[in-house]
Amino acid sequence: MLRRIAALSLLAGAPAFAADEPPLPYTLPATMEHHRFVVHAETSGGQTLRLFTDTGGGLNLGTTGADKLGIAWKTPANPQAEPAGTAPWPDFAGPWIPRPESLGTEGTLPVLVAPPWMKDDGMLGAPWFGGRNWEFDYRAGTLRLLRDGVLPEVDPAHVVKLGFQRRDGLATTHFPRIAARIDGEELHFLFDTGATFRLDESAAAKLGDAAVKQRAGSFITTEVLQRWRAKHPDWEYLPKGDGPMAMIRVPEVEIAGYRTGPVWFSARPDQAFHAYMAQWMDRPVDGALGGNAFAGFRITVDYPSATAVFER
Numbered sequence: 001m002l003r004r005i006a007a008l009s010l011l012a013g014a015p016a017f018a019a020d021e022p023p024l025p026y027t028l029p030a031t032m033e034h035h036r037f038v039v040h041a042e043t044s045g046g047q048t049l050r051l052f053t054d055t056g057g058g059l060n061l062g063t064t065g066a067d068k069l070g071i072a073w074k075t076p077a078n079p080q081a082e083p084a085g086t087a088p089w090p091d092f093a094g095p096w097i098p099r100p101e102s103l104g105t106e107g108t109l110p111v112l113v114a115p116p117w118m119k120d121d122g123m124l125g126a127p128w129f130g131g132r133n134w135e136f137d138y139r140a141g142t143l144r145l146l147r148d149g150v151l152p153e154v155d156p157a158h159v160v161k162l163g164f165q166r167r168d169g170l171a172t173t174h175f176p177r178i179a180a181r182i183d184g185e186e187l188h189f190l191f192d193t194g195a196t197f198r199l200d201e202s203a204a205a206k207l208g209d210a211a212v213k214q215r216a217g218s219f220i221t222t223e224v225l226q227r228w229r230a231k232h233p234d235w236e237y238l239p240k241g242d243g244p245m246a247m248i249r250v251p252e253v254e255i256a257g258y259r260t261g262p263v264w265f266s267a268r269p270d271q272a273f274h275a276y277m278a279q280w281m282d283r284p285v286d287g288a289l290g291g292n293a294f295a296g297f298r299i300t301v302d303y304p305s306a307t308a309v310f311e312r
Contacts, residue, residue, distance in 0.1 A: 022096055024147045025135070029095040032141035035216035035291030036194055039124060039143070042094025043069055049090070049121040051097075053143065054194025055176060055301075056288055057125030059100060061087045062114040065121030073111045083110035098145060101131040102174075117198060117214070125194070130174030133302040136193060138294050151300055151309050157257030162191065162306045163282040173280045174303060180289060181254035183228065187286040190277060191301070191308070195219060195290030197266055203241030207264060216291030217242065220265040221273055224286055242266035253293055256310035263293045 030039045030053070039051040047068040063084055066073050076082035086108040089099050103109075114120070133151075135144040151159075163177030176191035197207075197217035204210045220228075225248055229237060236249035245267045252261040265287065278284040300309040 020096060021098075024145055025150075026096070026145045028097070028143045028145065030143040032138070032143075034212060034214065035138060035295050036196065037136065037143045038120065039097065041090070041092050041097045044091050044093040045070065046093075048094075050119070051122045051124050052118075052120040052194060053124045053128070054192070055126060055129050056190045056192030057123050057194050059103075059109060059123065059125045059127040060112045061090075061109045061122040062112055062118070062120060064114065066111045068121060071111065075113060079113040084113050085111040087111050098128070098132065100128045102127045123194075126174040129301075130171065130303055133300070133304070135298065135300045136294065137298040138291065138296060139298055146300065146302075148304050149302060151302060151305075151307065152298075152311055154309055154311060155257065158310045160256045160308045160310070162301070162308055163188075164303075164306055165280060165282045171303075175277075175280050176301065176303075176306075176308070177281055177283065177285055178255070178289065178308065180293075182250055182252075183231070187224070188283065189218075190273070190281065190285050190288040192219075192288035192290050193294070195288045197242045197247075197264075197292075199241055200243075203238055203247060206236075206238065206241070216295075218263055218265050218288060218290045218293050219268045219273075220248075220287035221270045222246075222267045223270050225265065225267045253289075255289070255293070256308070258297075258310060258312055260293065260296065260312075 028039055030037050037053045039053055041049045041051055049065050049068060063073055066087055069090055071087045073085035076084055088108055089103060133146040133148050135146055160178060164171045165173045177188055178191045179186055179188050195217050197215055199213050201210050204213050225246060228248055238247040241247040247264055247266045250261060250263050250265055252259050253263050273287060274284045296312055298311040
């Protein structure tokens with residue numbers, strides 16, 4: 001998480017749209033891989049970039065993406081904290097890829113040295129999603145861009161107001177906060193479509209397929225996980241599984257008027273959400289809800305109105 005957030009490009013600027021912007025709604029050239037969405041973008045040189053999308057992540061180009069685009073970079077002294085260079089927004093030659101509104105016309109992307117486990121060429125994170133209306137269809141496996149304010153007509157119980165950090169009425173960042181109830185308690189989460197488990201073989205087998213080490217996940221603070229563990233010793237529990245982190249299987253999550261589950265959560269240090277992530281959100285949160293909690297839903301997230309609609 002620290003790496004994702006450090007790469008944020010929170011540049012101010014007027015909305016900038018490509019001349020060939022198609023009519024909306026528009027289905028992006030994306031695939032859903034283990035309940036996470038990946039955009040496949042074609043470059044003018046005939047290469048294809050794998051761009052991982054993540055509502056809880058940053059906006060950057062990886063060094064492999066820079067290589068495909070012919071952009072020079074240099075490994076920094078501290079790759080965990082410093083970019084390897086910068087790059088302009090790519091001139092995509094294939095299907096249209098929306099330019100981040102916050103990038104303006106002159107903004108650049110940081111180029112990052114990706115960790116060994118990351119196989120993507122870049123990340124389209126919170127600044128890319130911000131300011132627009134998106135449909136995440138976990139049933140069909142499609143990612144669509146919609147017109148602002150166009151929301152499905154559903155029972156009001158399935159409409160959720162999201163929280164965003166604001167100043168003078170305007171969003172300063174684009175990390176959505178969403179509430180859910182677990183075991184009768186309302187908790188607050190980062191709406192995190194890119195949240196990913198990196199499992200050892202035993203945990204991967206426990207979750208259904210030993211061959212799938214990376215898949216959508218959800219996170220919870222260590223304090224809450226320990227509380228669940230003490231109150232519900234019958235809930236399935238792994239002392240480690242997502243790397244060194246403990247995991248727990250929650251039988252049911254209530255969200256947007258629906259009950260769904262079971263959902264596996266992986267522990268994270270309390271300060272990761274209560275202090276660090278809180279810098280970019282409207283209030284501290286208790287964890288992150290990801291694609292394993294959203295499976296089976298079609299979710300429309302309208303950033304301008306801070307509204308999410310769930311359909312099942």
